[in-house]
Amino acid sequence: MLIDSHAHLTSDRLLPEIDALLERARAAGVDRIVSVAIHADDAERAIELAQAHPGVHATAGIHPHDARLATEDHLARIRDLLDRPEVVAVGETGLDFHYDNSPRDDQRRSFERHLDLAAETGLPVVVHSRAADEEMEAVLRSRGAEVRGVLHCFSGPEALFEAAIEAEWMVSFTGIVTFRSFGGEGLVRQVPADRYMIETDAPYMAPVPHRGRRNEPAYVAEVARCIAEIREEPVERVAGDSTQNALRFFGIS
Numbered sequence: 001m002l003i004d005s006h007a008h009l010t011s012d013r014l015l016p017e018i019d020a021l022l023e024r025a026r027a028a029g030v031d032r033i034v035s036v037a038i039h040a041d042d043a044e045r046a047i048e049l050a051q052a053h054p055g056v057h058a059t060a061g062i063h064p065h066d067a068r069l070a071t072e073d074h075l076a077r078i079r080d081l082l083d084r085p086e087v088v089a090v091g092e093t094g095l096d097f098h099y100d101n102s103p104r105d106d107q108r109r110s111f112e113r114h115l116d117l118a119a120e121t122g123l124p125v126v127v128h129s130r131a132a133d134e135e136m137e138a139v140l141r142s143r144g145a146e147v148r149g150v151l152h153c154f155s156g157p158e159a160l161f162e163a164a165i166e167a168e169w170m171v172s173f174t175g176i177v178t179f180r181s182f183g184g185e186g187l188v189r190q191v192p193a194d195r196y197m198i199e200t201d202a203p204y205m206a207p208v209p210h211r212g213r214r215n216e217p218a219y220v221a222e223v224a225r226c227i228a229e230i231r232e233e234p235v236e237r238v239a240g241d242s243t244q245n246a247l248r249f250f251g252i253s
């Protein structure tokens with residue numbers, strides 16, 4: 001059994017063929033999928049999906065790209081959605097200083113508020129970090145111990161990895177581990193067996209041999225295969241460890 005710990009099933013590129021896509025996922029051994037939300041309306045859609053499809057779980061949060069939309073009203077809606085039984089995590093939140101789609105101060109404020117929500121509810125937090133390594137490391141060192149969290153789509157650097165491990169956070173690997181340009185093999189090898197998850201981040205980040213095309217949860221099997229190769233472990237062990245970690249992290253039984 002595999003778990004896709006991070007996919008955007010509500011995306012226009014996935015939702016129209018949700019039934020076929022979930023069937024292909026099951027055929028590939030992917031029994032559970034966490035559909036990660038990017039704002040409150042999206043979280044409501046993810047909750048509807050979770051209600052309609054056993055094995056699908058939802059999150060509620062505001063993506064750093066949309067942090068400029070994180071008004072008090074919007075955050076209050078997120079807070080209410082976190083009480084829904086289908087919701088297993090806060091997020092996706094974080095810092096993206098690569099695209100800077102929202103002003104950095106809005107991103108910082110929204111991220112802090114999401115950490116507050118995670119601390120208040122006891123839910124784990126799903127964190128996106130891009131081109132913000134030093135600042136993310138500082139946040140992990142100052143607030144990481146307050147909450148349980150995951151750095152999703154993780155590829156380094158080492159200092160951020162160390163801060164995450166020290167805070168007892170998880171890291172999660174996508175299809176970029178299969179790219180020739182991936183430079184994080186050392187981290188994949190050294191991450192403790194109880195500190196990592198795997199994900200697709202579908203519809204983005206399709207692993208080799210699907211690279212450049214639309215990604216979907218079935219392909220998390222390729223991520224597992226690649227991690228097994230890098231760690232020199234049987235793929236069954238990677239599947240077992242990453243599944244146990246995701247069940248524990250999200251509190252799914």
Ligand SMILES: [Zn+2]
Nearest residue numbers: 006036092201
């Ligand atoms: Zn995402």
